[in-house]
Amino acid sequence: MRIRWLTFCLYLIGATSAVAAADIQYVLVADPYIEMHTGPAAGYPITHVVERDNEIGIKKRRTDWFLIVDSTGKEGWVSKSQLEQTLQPSGTKVDFPDAGLAEYDQHRWEIGLMAGDFGGATSYTGYGSYGFSRHLSVEFKASQILGNFSDGWSAAINLTHTFVPEWRVSPFFSLGTGIINIEPKANLAQTTDRSDQVAIVGAGLKGYLSRRFMVRLEYDGYVVLSSRNDNEDVDEWKAGFAVFF
Amino acid sequence: MESGIRSIFLAGVIGSALLGGASVHAQDADNNAPQVIEPNVERRDVTAGAIDTENFEVTGFIGIMSVEDFETNAVYGARLAYHINESLFAEAAIGQTKVGESSLEKFVNEKFFDDRNLTYYDISLGWNVLPGESFLGQKRAYNSVFYLIGGLGSTDFADDSNFTVNFGFGFKLFPTDSIAIRLEARDYLFDTDVNAEEKTLHGMQGTLNVSWFF
Numbered sequence: 024m025r026i027r028w029l030t031f032c033l034y035l036i037g038a039t040s041a042v043a044a045a046d047i048q049y050v051l052v053a054d055p056y057i058e059m060h061t062g063p064a065a066g067y068p069i070t071h072v073v074e075r076d077n078e079i080g081i082k083k084r085r086t087d088w089f090l091i092v093d094s095t096g097k098e099g100w101v102s103k104s105q106l107e108q109t110l111q112p113s114g115t116k117v118d119f120p121d122a123g124l125a126e127y128d129q130h131r132w133e134i135g136l137m138a139g140d141f142g143g144a145t146s147y148t149g150y151g152s153y154g155f156s157r158h159l160s161v162e163f164k165a166s167q168i169l170g171n172f173s174d175g176w177s178a179a180i181n182l183t184h185t186f187v188p189e190w191r192v193s194p195f196f197s198l199g200t201g202i203i204n205i206e207p208k209a210n211l212a213q214t215t216d217r218s219d220q221v222a223i224v225g226a227g228l229k230g231y232l233s234r235r236f237m238v239r240l241e242y243d244g245y246v247v248l249s250s251r252n253d254n255e256d257v258d259e260w261k262a263g264f265a266v267f268f
Numbered sequence: 269m270e271s272g273i274r275s276i277f278l279a280g281v282i283g284s285a286l287l288g289g290a291s292v293h294a295q296d297a298d299n300n301a302p303q304v305i306e307p308n309v310e311r312r313d314v315t316a317g318a319i320d321t322e323n324f325e326v327t328g329f330i331g332i333m334s335v336e337d338f339e340t341n342a343v344y345g346a347r348l349a350y351h352i353n354e355s356l357f358a359e360a361a362i363g364q365t366k367v368g369e370s371s372l373e374k375f376v377n378e379k380f381f382d383d384r385n386l387t388y389y390d391i392s393l394g395w396n397v398l399p400g401e402s403f404l405g406q407k408r409a410y411n412s413v414f415y416l417i418g419g420l421g422s423t424d425f426a427d428d429s430n431f432t433v434n435f436g437f438g439f440k441l442f443p444t445d446s447i448a449i450r451l452e453a454r455d456y457l458f459d460t461d462v463n464a465e466e467k468t469l470h471g472m473q474g475t476l477n478v479s480w481f482f
Contacts (some may be wrong), residue, residue, distance in 0.1 A: 066353035066399035083320040111313045119316045145431040169431040240385035
């Protein structure tokens, strides 16, 4: 019984490795030699080289490093810049284009994180955005607010207009609405939790960083439409990073 | 006339057939020479999308956490990292521990808050400072890296959410290309007034982590 299980397991391992082997793509070394590191960074030692006209298989990628296997079965990590000097079966050079400014100009989705100051308290914001066009997008934002006297959270939906999306750094303007919930700290318990609607006017800068990353600086002016007589104004300044795709 | 043309064609066909046959024989004669076997594998051009990418790292951890003046307890949690390039990674983490009684609570023999769980989350940036190999005995070498990490987050402690700064360092060892074992030391700093006066608390943490790249 145990032997049957063992055979079954071996069969499974064989099957999965066969699937993995099918994924390997082959290229021909065109430089005098290509260097194989033990790990995916320049700091890891070079243990083997593969000479010109030898075939190598690409197994997987981590950041800008590729795990390759040579004809003798030795494995090692090769940098993207070296791998781009190898030849494909058709004889053309291998090319792994990264997302660039052109993709940034055309992107539809953004997911990002920001941190900043919300009327004297610390705030964290996560946001997701979908672009209807290159200029106009809808954004969903959720924030956590951590203050000395009260904590809270807010959720908002914004309509954002990016003025010059083809620029590396472009200003934007946004209008939105949402709700804010403020809970006074436990030891100041005489006031109760408050949920209010907010109107938000914002402006800021979006900048392209590299690959799929962008940076964002933003000011939001909140008008808290409270049930009391006065509306409350809160300024929020924040900065953060986002990925686009 | 027509039959003449036909016979010329016929001669041509027979002639080429004979020559063809002769060349086949010639190939047979060459068979003693070393053969070049073309591998019967379909070679397609490389597409970047078909290469398996492993930029994410999911981690589970256990360890001990000493919350200043609130005793030392077991901590456990999870992390998710995205590797931006060979040096930098961004990591989100959540963790939970229990806190004991502070010296003031013991002194007055009263608990200042009921929920004795401390839960935190953070988003941090890590920097792989010293990549290299570590040797286990004379015959085994593993990839390893020493990294620095720091970030911002929030800590739920004493019925209150607190802005938290964290920093630390760690050592990562790779038994395989996709699995890593990490030993990490982190300090979580946040302000609290649970002991009557506002002060900064340190949450010193030592953890054993197991990571998987996908």
